[in-house]
Amino acid sequence: QSALTQPASVSGSPGQSITISCTGTSSDVGSYNLVSWYQQHPGKAPKLMIFDVIKRPSGVSNRFSGSKSGNTASLTISGLLAEDEADYYCCSYAGGSTPHWVFGTGTKVTVL
Amino acid sequence: QVQLVESGGGVVQPGRSLRLSCAASGFTFTNYAMHWVRQAPGKGLEWVAVISYDGNNKFYADSVKGRFTISRDNSKNTLFLQMNSLRAEDTAIYFCAKDLGDVAVAGDFDYWGQGTLATVSS
Numbered sequence: 001q002s003a004l005t006q007p008a009s010v011s012g013s014p015g016q017s018i019t020i021s022c023t024g025t026s027s028d029v030g031s032y033n034l035v036s037w038y039q040q041h042p043g044k045a046p047k048l049m050i051f052d053v054i055k056r057p058s059g060v061s062n063r064f065s066g067s068k069s070g071n072t073a074s075l076t077i078s079g080l081l082a083e084d085e086a087d088y089y090c091c092s093y094a095g096g097s098t099p100h101w102v103f104g105t106g107t108k109v110t111v112l
Numbered sequence: 113q114v115q116l117v118e119s120g121g122g123v124v125q126p127g128r129s130l131r132l133s134c135a136a137s138g139f140t141f142t143n144y145a146m147h148w149v150r151q152a153p154g155k156g157l158e159w160v161a162v163i164s165y166d167g168n169n170k171f172y173a174d175s176v177k178g179r180f181t182i183s184r185d186n187s188k189n190t191l192f193l194q195m196n197s198l199r200a201e202d203t204a205i206y207f208c209a210k211d212l213g214d215v216a217v218a219g220d221f222d223y224w225g226q227g228t229l230a231t232v233s234s
Contacts, residue, residue, distance in 0.1 A: 003156065034219055034220075036219070045207060045224035045226055045227060046157065048212070048222045051212060057212075057222060091157075091159070099219075100171060100172075100173060100174075101159040102159065103157040103158060103159060104156070
């Protein structure tokens with residue numbers, strides 16, 4: 001049950017687009033379209049931003065989009081805003097014989 | 113609106129036990145699986161355990177299997193995490209989280225509590 005790999009940090013200027021990668025294996029990200037993304041501001045609980053790779057919960061801005069190719073999922077934030085500065089975590093179902101989930105290592109997004 | 117309120121955290125010595133609770137409101141608790149997710153200070157998120165809507169199915173991360181037990185009381189809309197044989201590495205904020213799926217487990221955590229801190233230290 002190893003953590004998925006994310007870049008430690010990503011930065012961009014307001015209005016730009018950034019992409020965060022989330023690399024797993026053929027046992028998790030590569031096997032299931034069950035990747036979700038969470039935004040966490042300091043001292044706060046995480047917030048669901050994307051589920052099932054590409055779906056957005058009601059109320060989440062369409063500036064956030066998800067995708068997947070092979071063992072790597074990605075989160076793209078377009079039209080970057082100051083309020084997007086936060087930590088972001090991916091999460092994947094990693095089923096097999098016993099259902100379980102694995103999170104990514106986390107990415108700090110900085111808005112320059 | 114959906115509310116999840118954790119309690120029961122505190123400071124405990126290695127090898128001792130702690131029981132966390134999560135009081136749920138604002139949704140039909142009996143229809144949804146529930147999860148515990150933890151976050152060590154300054155570290156990332158780690159999924160801990162899930163329990164099905166009816167309490168009949170429970171699954172755990174390898175790191176806590178055999179030591180932690182997840183349970184629920186649907187009559188009281190409350191989720192629990194019994195933590196035994198605690199270790200220093202169990203020190204974390206423990207969040208309860210509602211599963212997005214109705215009855216079926218989706219594994220997407222659409223509502224979270226604010227967390228309760230459990231510190232394991234001698």
